[in-house]
Amino acid sequence: MNSLLVFLLLALLPQGRAFSQSNVRLAWQQKPQLALAIDVANLLTPQQKKLLYSGLSALSHFEIQSRDRDGSTALLFVSECTLKYNLWEERFELQQLTQGSMALQAFDDFAHLCLMAQLSSPSSFQRITESGSHIEILIDVAQVSPAFAADVRRWLIEQQSGVMRGLFSHMLGELQLSESIKLSVVAPPLSAGDKR
Amino acid sequence: MAGHASWVEYPKLTTVFKTLMHMPPFRNKSWWLRIVGLAGSLTALACSLQTAAAQTPSSRPVFLLEAVDVKGSERLPEGFLADELGLSPGQRINEEDLDIARTRLLGSGLFQSAQFFLSKGQAQDRVRLVIELEDDSGVLGPWAWGSSIAVLQEQNTDTSLRNPNQIDPYGIKAQIVSRNLLRHLHRAAVQIDMDGKGILRGAQFAYGFPRFSAEDAQFDASMEGTDGVWRYFEVLGFGTKGHLTWTLDRLTAGSFEYGVALFSNQEKHMRLPGFPDAIVGPRVGLRKETRLLSFRTSSGYSYTMAALLTTEGLRHMAFELGGAYSTEPWSQASLTLQSENLSVGGLSLSSRHSLRLEQALPVWHMASDPLLYLQGLWGHDTYREVNYAGTEWKVGLRFHSAGFIADLGLTYSLIPHLLKEMRNGEVQP
Numbered sequence: 219m220n221s222l223l224v225f226l227l228l229a230l231l232p233q234g235r236a237f238s239q240s241n242v243r244l245a246w247q248q249k250p251q252l253a254l255a256i257d258v259a260n261l262l263t264p265q266q267k268k269l270l271y272s273g274l275s276a277l278s279h280f281e282i283q284s285r286d287r288d289g290s291t292a293l294l295f296v297s298e299c300t301l302k303y304n305l306w307e308e309r310f311e312l313q314q315l316t317q318g319s320m321a322l323q324a325f326d327d328f329a330h331l332c333l334m335a336q337l338s339s340p341s342s343f344q345r346i347t348e349s350g351s352h353i354e355i356l357i358d359v360a361q362v363s364p365a366f367a368a369d370v371r372r373w374l375i376e377q378q379s380g381v382m383r384g385l386f387s388h389m390l391g392e393l394q395l396s397e398s399i400k401l402s403v404v405a406p407p408l409s410a411g412d413k414r
Numbered sequence: 415m416a417g418h419a420s421w422v423e424y425p426k427l428t429t430v431f432k433t434l435m436h437m438p439p440f441r442n443k444s445w446w447l448r449i450v451g452l453a454g455s456l457t458a459l460a461c462s463l464q465t466a467a468a469q470t471p472s473s474r475p476v477f478l479l480e481a482v483d484v485k486g487s488e489r490l491p492e493g494f495l496a497d498e499l500g501l502s503p504g505q506r507i508n509e510e511d512l513d514i515a516r517t518r519l520l521g522s523g524l525f526q527s528a529q530f531f532l533s534k535g536q537a538q539d540r541v542r543l544v545i546e547l548e549d550d551s552g553v554l555g556p557w558a559w560g561s562s563i564a565v566l567q568e569q570n571t572d573t574s575l576r577n578p579n580q581i582d583p584y585g586i587k588a589q590i591v592s593r594n595l596l597r598h599l600h601r602a603a604v605q606i607d608m609d610g611k612g613i614l615r616g617a618q619f620a621y622g623f624p625r626f627s628a629e630d631a632q633f634d635a636s637m638e639g640t641d642g643v644w645r646y647f648e649v650l651g652f653g654t655k656g657h658l659t660w661t662l663d664r665l666t667a668g669s670f671e672y673g674v675a676l677f678s679n680q681e682k683h684m685r686l687p688g689f690p691d692a693i694v695g696p697r698v699g700l701r702k703e704t705r706l707l708s709f710r711t712s713s714g715y716s717y718t719m720a721a722l723l724t725t726e727g728l729r730h731m732a733f734e735l736g737g738a739y740s741t742e743p744w745s746q747a748s749l750t751l752q753s754e755n756l757s758v759g760g761l762s763l764s765s766r767h768s769l770r771l772e773q774a775l776p777v778w779h780m781a782s783d784p785l786l787y788l789q790g791l792w793g794h795d796t797y798r799e800v801n802y803a804g805t806e807w808k809v810g811l812r813f814h815s816a817g818f819i820a821d822l823g824l825t826y827s828l829i830p831h832l833l834k835e836m837r838n839g840e841v842q843p
Contacts, residue, residue: 268531272529272531273532361529361530370520370652373521374521376669378431378587393527394526
């Protein structure tokens with residue numbers, strides 16, 4: 219068997235937005251080289267999908283980290299895409315940092331390019347192949363960039379002086395500028411069946 | 415992300431000025447010729463930039479707005495939002511306009527998120543816009559109320575000298591503020607300070623015009639009066655102060671303030687001995703704040719410098735200089751060093767310095783987030799040959815819930831001898 223599909227019930231961390239139940243698809247692939255494929259397209263919440271179809275530019279950020287037993291983390295994979303849905307042509311325009319601009323006919327094309335990771339570097343998954351590992355997955359979809367968020371925050375901080383001095387910001391919560399999911403899953407070790 | 419709105423980062427004015435002064439048109443000329451030449455050049459540059467901006471069409475697609483629907487919040491009326499954001503049916507907009515509108519909405523401090531969605535209209539390039547707002551749960555009510563009440567028991571050398579067993583009853587300081595008055599972003603604050611005998615020792619009223627974000631100047635008006643004899647550590651030079659201030663926030667060095675100020679010591683109780691009766695004039699200043707002054711102060715700094723200009727020469731101008739630095743010395747603690755100074759010419763100087771340590775308590779964190787504080791204040795005033803100084807220690811417990819802060823404290827003051835005599839009626843102010 220070239221690949222083994224593992225469906226895991228995910229543990230929802232407090233930072234994540236509410237959703238009932240989701241799946242992440244992990245698969246060991248042998249060809250062209252040994253790689254751990256992680257597909258998170260099914261994890262998107264309805265609100266995240268709504269942002270992607272908003273007709274305005276949306277930024278997706280997909281990140282994978284491994285977590286050791288001592289709690290230390292290591293970044294394994296990052297993908298960032300800027301996507302815009304053309305309302306009249308009913309297709310996506312993708313601006314990816316590595317591959318430039320392109321037109322996509324379907325949502326699945328976006329998911330394939332921006333919501334799928336292939337960990338093929340031995341250093342990335344050596345520990346996983348031997349004994350499995352905890353993997354943390356973050357998916358952010360936003361209409362604004364982190365720089366925009368920082369600008370707004372700075373503006374609000376500057377507003378504390380003057381008339382509202384001292385009583386402005388205790389009424390100020392955290393800005394929620396992206397729809398975010400953060401999950402922790404257990405990636406199983408490479409079994410003999412996967413190696414065949 | 416492509417196309418997000420952001421405020422322009424301006425280069426330092428001094429650097430630009432020095433660079434321009436060394437360019438051929440200005441080099442080797444007298445200073446007044448240089449300044450006149452520079453002003454003319456800048457005016458011409460501004461005009462040409464404005465013309466170019468007006469003539470350059472946006473490269474982004476332009477849509478005709480067919481309908482606008484705002485969902486999720488009642489904090490700002492739909493008509494007011496449409497007017498202020500420039501998003502009304504029939505208008506032509508592009509994505510940049512929507513980015514600016516988003517900046518304005520989030521800059522109001524009323525919403526936690528603002529998401530925009532377009533859908534196809536009845537014809538090509540016509541769109542319907544839906545704005546989904548999420549109220550900031552930390553903001554209380556549609557008018558964004560906030561309030562604080564401090565119950566302070568004061569013990570000072572004055573009363574203890576007369577009767578060692580006498581302790582003043584509790585005094586109360588209360589403040590109420592709204593950042594969205596009438597649901598139109600008007601801002602107002604009222605504060606009163608009443609001592610344990612029911613005598614008003616201080617009051618403040620402040621108002622700010624509606625303002626969305628950084629592109630506009632902000633207008634604030636405030637008037638405050640404080641009894642300098644009984645609230646020595648809260649008075650800097652003058653017992654009564656009024657401000658009409660416009661603020662521009664688009665400088666990297668900080669916010670530029672300009673307006674009119676009135677500093678007065680006319681009222682019998684609202685005065686500090688030794689300082690002029692009144693100074694009125696235009697006031698200009700610069701200030702910067704990098705700390706989030708939340709219930710717990712975050713690390714960072716602030717500074718302020720200002721001058722109240724008069725036509726009677728330097729000796730009658732007032733200068734203000736202040737700064738603060740906050741740091742986290744250990745977990746869940748905040749240490750703030752603050753200094754405020756006001757001088758009138760070279761004749762008089764009023765200074766207040768404080769060191770405040772706050773330690774969050776690991777109990778009832780979710781309920782009221784309580785913290786203990788210890789604060790030391792030092793005040794010093796000098797006018798010609800007259801000098802007086804005092805010290806105050808304050809310890810207390812603060813906690814909050816939603817938009818309400820409570821403060822229970824005990825203060826011990828060593829007030830200046832001159833003020834003691836004035837309290838006892840031995841000396842007239």
